[in-house]
Amino acid sequence: MTLTIGVDIGGTKIAGGVVGEDGQILARARARTPGDDAQRVEDAICEVVEELRGEFPVVAVGVGAAGFVDETRSMVRFAPHLAWKNERLRDRLEERLAIDCFIENDNTAAAWAEYLFGAGIDRPDMVLVGLGTGIGGGLIIDGRLYRGEYGIAGEFGHMRVVIDGKSCECGRSGCWEQYASGNALVRNTKDAASKSPERAKELLAFGDGTIDGITGPQITDAAKSGDEFSREMLAEMGEWLGQGLASLTAVLDPAIYVIGGGLSDAGDLLLEPAREVHKRETVGSGARPVAAIVPAQLGNDAGLVGVADIARRAWAGADPDLPRKLRVGDGALGVHVRVSAQDLARRVKTRVERKRRGLHGAVITEDDR
Numbered sequence: 004m005t006l007t008i009g010v011d012i013g014g015t016k017i018a019g020g021v022v023g024e025d026g027q028i029l030a031r032a033r034a035r036t037p038g039d040d041a042q043r044v045e046d047a048i049c050e051v052v053e054e055l056r057g058e059f060p061v062v063a064v065g066v067g068a069a070g071f072v073d074e075t076r077s078m079v080r081f082a083p084h085l086a087w088k089n090e091r092l093r094d095r096l097e098e099r100l101a102i103d104c105f106i107e108n109d110n111t112a113a114a115w116a117e118y119l120f121g122a123g124i125d126r127p128d129m130v131l132v133g134l135g136t137g138i139g140g141g142l143i144i145d146g147r148l149y150r151g152e153y154g155i156a157g158e159f160g161h162m163r164v165v166i167d168g169k170s171c172e173c174g175r176s177g178c179w180e181q182y183a184s185g186n187a188l189v190r191n192t193k194d195a196a197s198k199s200p201e202r203a204k205e206l207l208a209f210g211d212g213t214i215d216g217i218t219g220p221q222i223t224d225a226a227k228s229g230d231e232f233s234r235e236m237l238a239e240m241g242e243w244l245g246q247g248l249a250s251l252t253a254v255l256d257p258a259i260y261v262i263g264g265g266l267s268d269a270g271d272l273l274l275e276p277a278r279e280v281h282k283r284e285t286v287g288s289g290a291r292p293v294a295a296i297v298p299a300q301l302g303n304d305a306g307l308v309g310v311a312d313i314a315r316r317a318w319a320g321a322d323p324d325l326p327r328k329l330r331v332g333d334g335a336l337g338v339h340v341r342v343s344a345q346d347l348a349r350r351v352k353t354r355v356e357r358k359r360r361g362l363h364g365a366v367i368t369e370d371d372r
């Protein structure tokens with residue numbers, strides 16, 4: 004079994020795992036995300052990888068990060084929470100770790116994991132919508148990972164849903180994530196609680212008692228235990244979710260929407276209103292089938308598992324954005340397709356370096372010559 008390491012860079016922690024072809028995590032390591040200092044984040048990634056590969060013969064490393072990752076999985080063009088701008092992360096990690104590395108957007112990786120091992124199994128037209136502080140996304144089209152020409156497809160959060168609407172961190176206004184995301188939920192709930200504090204009494208009892216201190220998980224907890232105010236807030240969020248999904252359906256007509264991210268913990272309290280609005284607002288409603296809207300299954304592991312699998316396939320020359328028949332899981336492991344001369348040179352370099360350092364996987368295969 005070919006093993007790879009997946010590393011997921013979150014806002015507070017860097018989670019790594021050794022992942023097998025079946026998506027199972029064999030070992031884990033983690034480090035705290037050291038603020039937004041790019042150098043220290045890189046150090047922490049290396050520590051996590053070194054800890055894991057001491058025990059397992061891994062062939063490649065995948066790193067998932069929130070942000071725009073270029074089409075060659077080498078460079079982080081821009082990351083909202085890290086000081087990375089056109090950062091050649093792949094080169095730097097390969098230099099330090101002497102192993103093939105691949106960078107991927109975290110939601111794109113999560114989509115791939117849900118498609119292979121989670122809620123999207125056998126649904127080759129699947130859309131993942133990650134509801135965190137903002138909205139991220141990933142696309143599976145006809146069984147392939149769709150990344151777009153420049154690697155940036157699936158940034159649904161910045162689809163405009165309201166002209167001259169709420170201003171967004173991206174510098175524009177009316178973006179979907181300003182209406183349907185963890186941040187939007189907390190902001191709306193604080194506003195509503197300030198206007199009618201008596202309605203928010205039960206909700207406040209679930210947190211530190213202040214309106215300022217209201218958090219997303221607190222709203223979900225209160226709603227689950229029956230608090231009407233919190234339920235209304237989540238339902239409103241679900242309606243905005245459904246509105247945006249109806250637009251996506253008009254473009255993509257997928258079989259299934261897999262809803263991930265922290266906000267998806269709310270389950271049907273969020274998804275049922277989304278389903279209703281999505282069905283009603285979809286073009287041709289009543290005369291066509293519409294996509295199912297289901298919660299993600301892999302939770303916090305989706306990004307890690309997905310990016311580890313992407314790294315394994317990319318390492319084998321069978322990228323998941325190639326046609327399905329060339330996928331490793333269908334028996335194409337070892338079929339080296341679309342490996343550029345540059346990638347070959349890179350691969351030989353990392354393996355020679357590995358051999359020099361006496362690390363696992365130092366063999367240079369025929370394919371590399």
Ligand SMILES: [Zn+2]
Nearest residue numbers: 161171173178
């Ligand atoms: Zn925006």
